[in-house]
Amino acid sequence: MAPPHNRRTGFSRRAQYGLFLSYVVAGVGLVIGLGLLLLSRFDPPAFSALRVGVAELTTPVASGLNGLRRAATIPSGVTDYFGGAGKIRALRKQLDEERAIVMRARTLNAENRRLRALLHVRDAEATPVIAARLVASTATSTRRYATLNAGSRQGVEPGQSVRGPDGLVGRVLETGPNSARVLLIVDAESIIPVRRARDGLPAIVSGRGDGLLEVRSAASVNAPFRAGDIFVTSGTGGLYPPNIPVARVTRDARDAAEARGFANPDSLDFALVQRVFMPPPPAATPTPAGAAR
Template identity: 60%
Template sequence: MAPPRNRRPGFSRRAQYGLFIGYVGAIGGALIGAGLLLLSTFNPSAFSTVRGAISEITTPIASSLAWVRRSVSGVPEGIGSYFAVRGENARLKKQVADDARVVTRARTLDQENRRLRALLQLREVAPERVVIARLVNSSSSSTRRYATLNAGAWQGVQRGQPVREAAGLIGQVVETSPNTARVLLIVDAESIVPVRRTSDGLPAIASGRGDGLIDIRSASVAAQGFKPGDSFVTSGTGGIFSPDIPVARVVRTTGDVAIAVPSANPDALDFALVQRAFLPDPVTAPSPSPAPGAPAAAP
């Protein structure tokens, strides 16, 4: 069926107004274009002025529309960049944590390597060595201070032998079993070590306090004062500890008693060197047996 020839919009006011405005806009645009064409032909300078004024009006609008277009088009890229940066950040954080663990492990190994090197050097110059053993544990939270070695009688460890490391004296073996030994630390309240001051050889007694520190008392009849910084080493008196093993350093004084820190901290050690006693127990000579045929002594 052919469309009706009457194209009037009917009784719709909105359609009629829309059609009217469209016609007016078309006619107005044609007139403006014709006027601009005539102006550019007969008066180019005036046309340039009009064109500049139109550019001043349209340029901000065009710039705003271009910014909106770039912003909208950049949204997907920004979202992708956000997730990419977030993933990269998580990867870098994990890498930093892994590197921190590696660095911590390397520092621990370096410290252990230094201690072992020092013990090896000490072993070369200490002919009275028995064995190098690991300090399994130490009772740092108790007033009685003991440590356990993972070497015992089967490795030659005996009761009374001194235990030390490169930095100084640790203690003395008090109990042994086939593969373990118990060590009385020099910071224990029952520990007593004869020492001497390195500066002048003043004899003194180092006794533990049970709190990780050591009391130093003069063994000389004449009163001798101590001062912070005084260092003490074993004197060899008593025949247990060999001379010149570092024991403690004074940090403060209280009257005739000096309070010192031990040269070797057993809580921070992994290995220790067990030495033989400085003066071994004397061997009792056997009594001579009577010669055969000799007359018995008269009662």
């Protein structure tokens, strides 16, 4: 018996079901995206609470995936071990070139210790809040955030600075019970008061949103910047503790220079959460009308 003429070539009910499900998933995703967009536009507090809740649910999963990703880097570590001879030679050459700088730095440190002893000055080191793991970061988005697997239950609060062993990472923006959202220094909304390490020139470091930073002088117009200039936090504004490395200028410029941050959130395992350098004064308690009389 010949097949019916109305049967199309390549007919497959499974393919039809798959195409139908793909349309359904796309439609549901579109509806959810529009709903979230409207919620963030007309009710930001509710959207923030929803975002914190999602972070609480996804942080344990992200912590597990982060551990697997770091375990997968073992073969590259073996390769680096066998190819370490060239790196050792390069490090020895760099050490010879910077020997004079190290000797000059030691001399300056000795002089600083002597002057501090004369002035009876003591540095007050703030006690860190907690060392926590950065489990996720937005490397491709126009906004740059990271997720910390510690929250309000561990003493983390909005405004506290987050730093790694190499330098400043960012500051805490939102907190949940066991997770926190960190605004990275490379985000376009990040602004950090800094000073140049070699002469104390005050400047402002702001994020560009593309993984780099911009340094602008806060003291004079057309201030010269040289490639290699190092900028550290100044403590101005009371948010970030002073003397945390922030950025290094990549090329000579005037007034505004391109720079690269010392800390890379994508390669960090643990970060240190520090208390606010100068917490705001407590709000004044209103005096009752009867007590004023």
